[in-house]
Amino acid sequence: MVATLAAAMLALASQRQTDTTFAVPAGASLSVNNFGGGITVHAWNENRVKVHGDVGRRGRVEVSLVGSTVVVKTGSREGAPSVIDLDITVPQSMGLTLGGTYADITVEGVQGPISGETVNGEINVRGGKGIITLHSIQGSVTLADASGRIEVNSVNEAIELSHVTGEIKVETTNGDVTLTGIQSSSVDAGTINGDVVYEGTVTDGGSYSFGSHNGDISVSIPERANVTITVATANGDIDASFPLPMTNTAGKHRKTFKLGTGSARMELESFQGDIELRRPQEMRDRIEEHKHDKDHDNDNDNDHDRDRDTSFSFHFDAGAWNYAARYAKAYAPKYAKAYAPRYARTYARMYARTYKQSYRSTDTTSH
């Protein structure tokens, strides 16, 4: 059954903003599809949904009820797709399916299942309960204060999870993975070109897997953890800030250590990078230090952003070309700054090893 909500067809050419609030049945879910712009969802303690949209001159927002799902779609009255910022307020337990192409997705305080998918955009979610899947190709993904079955994916950016409980699967290709304050008995996190950091519980009988091809892996191990740790690296070093009783060495690349009863299983694998095992407090201190450095970098970024904003001229109606140009201009300095340290570190490590090896071989032949 498809019932279009009365007064919810919002296509107001004369206004640049739309606003509508309507009651929804208990258990209703929300589905949003916004080609470009922002999708921001907040929660409140009412059984009503409020949709606010900055639509520009050509944009339009359609709201309908399909079964028990509130469907919000954006479009353009003519020509290229419009860039529309949506701000939606929903009942706290509402399930969300949010999608877009050039859309940044932000969710704050919702306590239902969340699915978020964008191609070029960031995803930032605080809250969520149940099945939570967040996917972006070109954009970082952060998730905080969530619980349930979590699957987070990016391709070209970092992933950060903090204070998350449940079954966790996280994967990116070109970015770091940082997991802090995690409570889980099942974590699977990996990247190809980036570091992996895990600070969280190691539960008896649990299963933990952390992998990278080109980055370091740092994991916190609580003092009384019962875990069998298998560590594998082709070209990196293994370092622990506490004694590791080795139980098995399977080849030169793979070592197994058993702590306590060893009931949990943990696999740490990095092809090029180092593997570090630390105590939780030590790890938390390092993460704080890293955050502090990052905030300092961001402050510098913001200074540059302010400089940029003064000369910023952008018209939504000029279409996708202007939109792409705006993003290229805005993000190029940011990415240059973000990539420089990452690649510098990778190449420094690679060259250090090469020189170390050639130094060793020279040293051996000279004796």
Place this chain on the structure above:
Amino acid sequence: MNDIWTNRLSEYLDGELDSTERAALDAHLATCGACFATLGELKRVVAQAQALQDSQPDKDLWPSIRARLTPEHGSARVEVARRFTFSVPQLLAASIALVLMSGGAVGIAMHQQPSNTPAPVAARLHERGMATAASWTGTTDAAIADLQASLTQNESRLDTTTVRIVRQNLAIIDRAIAEARAALQKDPGNAYLNLHLADTMRRKVELLRRVNDIAAQS
């Protein structure tokens, strides 16, 4: 499309969802073509698996399995976490096959071009038995080639930024694959390197599959 229901389709098919979840997914299937197509593909894979001929093992393994299952000292059954041990080739095959089989739906989404989809590759994997590490890399390469051909054909549907980013990331994965292959050549029996190569190739398959999926929806 990856929505909240995509990962529940297998449970749906196996009858493992409770009645509320099942009803909700039934309603979702009525409106989501991607999930409906994926479900159809899953059904096809299950049907193929059920049609496979049982073959007798060379040696009757049951007596030794039973001996291991029966406690020698007459102790009561002890609850232990289930652990399965697989050989490296088994793990590699399972890992790649799972990705390829779940990627079958892409074929339906991409204009029904069965010759360019990974589904026949998955079928070929079954036919060949996937017994050795030498065979899985070849078949995975074939699957990757199929998916890359699909992407080349459909990337005009994506914007240039996305195509550039995807290519950059495929290059990163390719570099990782090349490094893992080089290390494996020096140490062919190394379990970690075998698994690492398999996992990196799986990532490439998944990225290609995902981008093809996005192109199909554009």
